[in-house]
Amino acid sequence: MSFDRRKFNQALAAAGTLGALSPFGIVNAQPKKLKVGVLLPLSGVQGFIGQSCKKGADLAPEVIRSMLGVDLEIMMADTETNVDVARTRAERLIQEGANVLVGAFDSGQTAAIAQVAEQRGIPHVINIAAAPQITNQGYKFVFRNFQTAIDIVRNGLSLMGDLFQATNTVPRTAVYMHVNDTFGRAVTKGIGALFPRQTQLPFKIVDTIPYDPAAKDLTVEISKAKATGADFLMLVCRLNDAILLRREMIKQRWNPMGVISPGSPGMYEEQFTKVLGRYAEYCVSNVPWYNPTAPLTKVVEKAFLKRNPKDRLVFHGLNVGFTFEALLVAADAFKRASSSDPKTLADAIRQTNIASKMTLGGPIKFNAKGQVEGIGSACVQNLKGTPTVVLPKNAATAKPVFPQPSYKA
Amino acid sequence: MPVELVVNVALAGTLTGLVYGLMALGLSVIFGVVRVVNFAHGEMMTIAMYAAVLLFAHWNIDPFVAALPIAAVFFVLGYALQTGLINPFITRPEHSQFMLLVAVAIIMVNGLLVGFGPDARSVQVEYQLESWALGPILFDKARLYAAAMALLASAALFAFFRFTLAGKAIRACADNYLGARVVGLNVHRYYALTFGLGSACVAIAGCMMVVLVDVTPVLGPGFTLLAFVIVIVGGLGSMPGALLGGVLIGLSEAMAGLFIQPSAKSMVSFALLILVLLFRPQGLLGRRA
Numbered sequence: 001m002s003f004d005r006r007k008f009n010q011a012l013a014a015a016g017t018l019g020a021l022s023p024f025g026i027v028n029a030q031p032k033k034l035k036v037g038v039l040l041p042l043s044g045v046q047g048f049i050g051q052s053c054k055k056g057a058d059l060a061p062e063v064i065r066s067m068l069g070v071d072l073e074i075m076m077a078d079t080e081t082n083v084d085v086a087r088t089r090a091e092r093l094i095q096e097g098a099n100v101l102v103g104a105f106d107s108g109q110t111a112a113i114a115q116v117a118e119q120r121g122i123p124h125v126i127n128i129a130a131a132p133q134i135t136n137q138g139y140k141f142v143f144r145n146f147q148t149a150i151d152i153v154r155n156g157l158s159l160m161g162d163l164f165q166a167t168n169t170v171p172r173t174a175v176y177m178h179v180n181d182t183f184g185r186a187v188t189k190g191i192g193a194l195f196p197r198q199t200q201l202p203f204k205i206v207d208t209i210p211y212d213p214a215a216k217d218l219t220v221e222i223s224k225a226k227a228t229g230a231d232f233l234m235l236v237c238r239l240n241d242a243i244l245l246r247r248e249m250i251k252q253r254w255n256p257m258g259v260i261s262p263g264s265p266g267m268y269e270e271q272f273t274k275v276l277g278r279y280a281e282y283c284v285s286n287v288p289w290y291n292p293t294a295p296l297t298k299v300v301e302k303a304f305l306k307r308n309p310k311d312r313l314v315f316h317g318l319n320v321g322f323t324f325e326a327l328l329v330a331a332d333a334f335k336r337a338s339s340s341d342p343k344t345l346a347d348a349i350r351q352t353n354i355a356s357k358m359t360l361g362g363p364i365k366f367n368a369k370g371q372v373e374g375i376g377s378a379c380v381q382n383l384k385g386t387p388t389v390v391l392p393k394n395a396a397t398a399k400p401v402f403p404q405p406s407y408k409a
Numbered sequence: 410m411p412v413e414l415v416v417n418v419a420l421a422g423t424l425t426g427l428v429y430g431l432m433a434l435g436l437s438v439i440f441g442v443v444r445v446v447n448f449a450h451g452e453m454m455t456i457a458m459y460a461a462v463l464l465f466a467h468w469n470i471d472p473f474v475a476a477l478p479i480a481a482v483f484f485v486l487g488y489a490l491q492t493g494l495i496n497p498f499i500t501r502p503e504h505s506q507f508m509l510l511v512a513v514a515i516i517m518v519n520g521l522l523v524g525f526g527p528d529a530r531s532v533q534v535e536y537q538l539e540s541w542a543l544g545p546i547l548f549d550k551a552r553l554y555a556a557a558m559a560l561l562a563s564a565a566l567f568a569f570f571r572f573t574l575a576g577k578a579i580r581a582c583a584d585n586y587l588g589a590r591v592v593g594l595n596v597h598r599y600y601a602l603t604f605g606l607g608s609a610c611v612a613i614a615g616c617m618m619v620v621l622v623d624v625t626p627v628l629g630p631g632f633t634l635l636a637f638v639i640v641i642v643g644g645l646g647s648m649p650g651a652l653l654g655g656v657l658i659g660l661s662e663a664m665a666g667l668f669i670q671p672s673a674k675s676m677v678s679f680a681l682l683i684l685v686l687l688f689r690p691q692g693l694l695g696r697r698a
Contacts, residue, residue: 043527080527180672211671216622219421219549220666220674227414240529240623250538251549252417275531279538 037093044081056323426659451632457615487608644695
């Protein structure tokens with residue numbers, strides 16, 4: 001066959017067209033790997049929690065390959081606990097070829113990533129972030145397998161009532177302290193909306209004290225809280241501030257009936273127990289949690305212990321569980337869609353129905369807003385150095401202790 | 410508002426303010442003599458905090474004990490920094506000095522990030538969670554020890570400048586550069602000695618601060634800014650002014666947190682700074698130029 005100038009030009013034009021279209025995925029062959037950009041606060045104030053979430057992302061490719069036969073390529077990015085960094089890292093991951101984004105634990109950072117994902121038409125599966133507005137803006141590429149702040153508060157307050165009932169206690173007053181960031185404000189808004197309707201709760205909130213998420217010293221805040229004489233402290237916190245706050249409570253010899261979070265990280269984290277030792281005992285967190293008896297949990301736990309022989313899943317269960325599930329959602333959609341085309345993937349994610357899951361609650365199914373409903377919470381109390389499910393009764397492994405015994409400073 | 414609440418918060422603010430004062434004292438001494446503004450001051454304090462954390466983690470050395478060897482090492486480092494790096498810049502324009510020390514500060518922060526990572530570190534000493542009670546008034550042990558140590562270090566520094574020959578010579582260099590040279594003083598050596606002393610001050614302050622707050626590499630710039638606010642309020646170059654400024658800033662931050670809102674702490678200290686700049690630009694105890 002002769003290859004004259006005309007044919008050469010036609011071949012060149014065809015090659016040029018292919019080259020031009022390939023970045024848009026129009027002429028790509030069926031990809032073998034799904035490239036997932038995972039954004040987490042691996043450093044900065046939320047570094048410990050980001051690292052905990054990362055453990056879930058690290059073990060996911062191996063577990064998911066054995067479950068679904070899908071290969072994941074994890075592209076890890078550190079948001080440095082900074083909204084602007086989160087935004088630029090998301091942009092860069094997309095430029096580098098990420099098919100899906102996952103992350104990013106914190107509501108402020110997640111909102112920024114969601115905006116980028118929506119603008120660029122790349123699916124974003126949120127692992128952990130509760131600010132309701134993220135899935136209330138009509139985004140088509142943003143999906144969340146985590147409770148919204150309203151759900152967290154609703155479940156958290158309900159479990160609080162159950163706790164008082166289970167321990168036959170009737171605290172009359174609470175002082176509410178919250179970290180003053182996107183998440184803290186969203187939860188506070190939720191409490192403002194839901195608390196007045198919770199007539200079964202016996203207490204009233206006597207004061208609300210917001211504090212800086214990067215605070216180095218919480219002396220004044222705790223002095224004010226103590227001065228209210230409230231029966232217990234209702235706390236929405238992060239990790240570092242929770243440690244500071246607990247230390248300050250001990251220094252100031254403040255012994256309320258207990259410290260109860262209606263739904264926030266911090267007090268069930270390993271670092272909290274490691275740093276505070278016995279002073280971490282009896283703190284209560286009503287949070288979305290993992291189901292220790294679920295078959296998937298057993299599989300994940302095995303992979304977790306293989307990679308982290310010195311760690312215990314109980315301290316990372318929430319972070320690992322929701323991060324792993326976000327990757328599972330992406331892989332499952334990729335398998336069904338047989339494509340890494342962002343729109344096809346987003347459509348497939350919308351059709352997700354995963355019944356066998358690691359976290360508490362019903363199957364992973366997204367509603368029209370891209371939100372999973374029916375995720376369960378548990379009342380988790382630090383007992384003998386371990387976050388332990390004490391409520392609901394059907395998932396409990398120990399009885400709740402409330403009021404907490406007085407500690408001797 | 411209960412009186413005991415106000416007293417407790419004021420006490421905590423004052424005690425923390427004394428540690429702030431010691432930190433700012435180092436900056437004030439260096440500026441007062443060398444006439445160079447140390448823009449790496451807070452970063453040096455952060456390095457001292459990490460040194461205390463390391464000594465505690467590896468050999469269980471209490472930061473109050475570790476303060477002395479760390480101060481000695483910082484004295485040597487400060488001396489070397491002034492001799493090797495800053496002395497050549499003494500006669501150069503101020504913006505060159507500024508850029509030099511900002512560069513040093515950035516290198517320090519990034520060096521700490523490389524060496525220790527971004528996460529918070531702390532020491533866990535027994536008395537850190539303890540307090541003494543006098544009726545409803547609580548004395549936080551760690552804060553009280555830190556404040557006492559800050560006062561002790563400040564008193565030692567005052568005594569050095571007032572009663573020793575070297576101290577008097579440094580003051581002479583600060584008062585009259587040319588005159589000091591004419592009478593045969595090795596001014597550059599005394600500058601280095603002063604920078605060493607300022608560094609030792611900030612090292613002791615860092616060791617005290619680490620029992621009060623957790624340390625991260627990015628704390629440095631915040632401390633530098635705080636030190637500036639304190640010395641400007643107290644009077645740039647005035648040693649008692651630095652201590653007074655520290656107490657005032659510590660107290661005003663605490664009171665702002667109590668009476669306005671905790672997040673308004675910094676707002677009040679900067680408002681105080683503006684007031685001082687407007688009505689007493691030389692600072693509360695500073696001398697008019």
